[in-house]
Amino acid sequence: MSQALLSSAYFAPIQWYQKLHRYDKVEIEAHDSFIKQTYRNRCLIATTAGVQALTVPVERGSDGSEAANAQPTRKCLTRDVRISDHGNWRHLHWNALASAYGESPFFEFYADDVRPFFERRWTFLYDFNMEICAKMCELIGISPDAGPTAEYIAADDPALAGTADFRDAIRPKHPLPDPGFSPRRYYQVYEAKHGFLPNLSILDLLFNMGPESLLYL
Numbered sequence: 001m002s003q004a005l006l007s008s009a010y011f012a013p014i015q016w017y018q019k020l021h022r023y024d025k026v027e028i029e030a031h032d033s034f035i036k037q038t039y040r041n042r043c044l045i046a047t048t049a050g051v052q053a054l055t056v057p058v059e060r061g062s063d064g065s066e067a068a069n070a071q072p073t074r075k076c077l078t079r080d081v082r083i084s085d086h087g088n089w090r091h092l093h094w095n096a097l098a099s100a101y102g103e104s105p106f107f108e109f110y111a112d113d114v115r116p117f118f119e120r121r122w123t124f125l126y127d128f129n130m131e132i133c134a135k136m137c138e139l140i141g142i143s144p145d146a147g148p149t150a151e152y153i154a155a156d157d158p159a160l161a162g163t164a165d166f167r168d169a170i171r172p173k174h175p176l177p178d179p180g181f182s183p184r185r186y187y188q189v190y191e192a193k194h195g196f197l198p199n200l201s202i203l204d205l206l207f208n209m210g211p212e213s214l215l216y217l
Contacts, residue, residue, distance in 0.1 A: 004164040008129045011043040011201045021217045031152035033075035043201040047100040057084040081125045094118035106210035
C-alpha cells in the first residue's frame with residue numbers, strides 16, 4: 001500500500017491533489033511548526049495581471065504574525081493556528097476569485113460550492129483547510145483515504161520508511177524536485193496573455209476544466 005505525507009494547505013496546488021489522488025493512504029500534517037509564506041495559508045491563482053497569491057491572515061502570536069515589527073515568538077503547531085479577521089480578507093479573496101475566473105467555463109457551475117468558505121468563519125486554519133479539501137475532493141470526484149497525523153515524525157525518522165514525505169517538497173518558493181509530477185497544459189483563461197501557468201491552486205483547474213479535472217490528476 002502506497003502512503004504519503006502532506007502539509008496542510010489552503011486551496012492546495014494541483015501537485016498536492018495529485019498525491020492525494022494517487023496514493024492509497026495520505027496523512028496531512030497537523031503537528032508541525034507553522035511556517036509562513038507556504039501553502040498552509042496561501043494559494044496561487046491566475047489573474048489578468050499574472051499569478052496572484054491569496055493569503056489567509058493568522059492571529060498574532062503564531063509563527064505567521066502579521067505585525068511587521070513583531071518580536072520572535074515560540075513556534076505554534078499548525079493545528080493550533082487561528083484565523084484572523086484582519087483586513088476583510090474573505091471578501092477580498094472571493095472578489096479576486098470572481099474577477100479572475102468569472103469568465104472561465106465552470107466558475108458559475110461551482111461558485112455556490114466555493115463561496116461558503118468566504119462567508120462562514122472558522123476558528124482554526126487546519127480545520128478550515130481540511131473542510132476545503134473535503135469539498136474539493138467531492139467536486140473533483142475523488143475519495144482519498146486521508147486524515148490528520150497523530151503526532152509529528154521527523155523526515156529522517158525510520159518510522160517514516162516507505163512513506164513518501166512531501167511536507168517540504170510542495171511549497172510556493174523553492175520547491176524540491178518531484179519526479180512524480182510533471183505539469184501538463186490545460187485550458188486557462190489568460191494563457192494567450194501569460195502563457196500556461198503551471199501548478200496553481202486546484203481552483204484554477206476546477207474552474208477551467210470542470211469534471212475533466214479528475215482526468216488531469
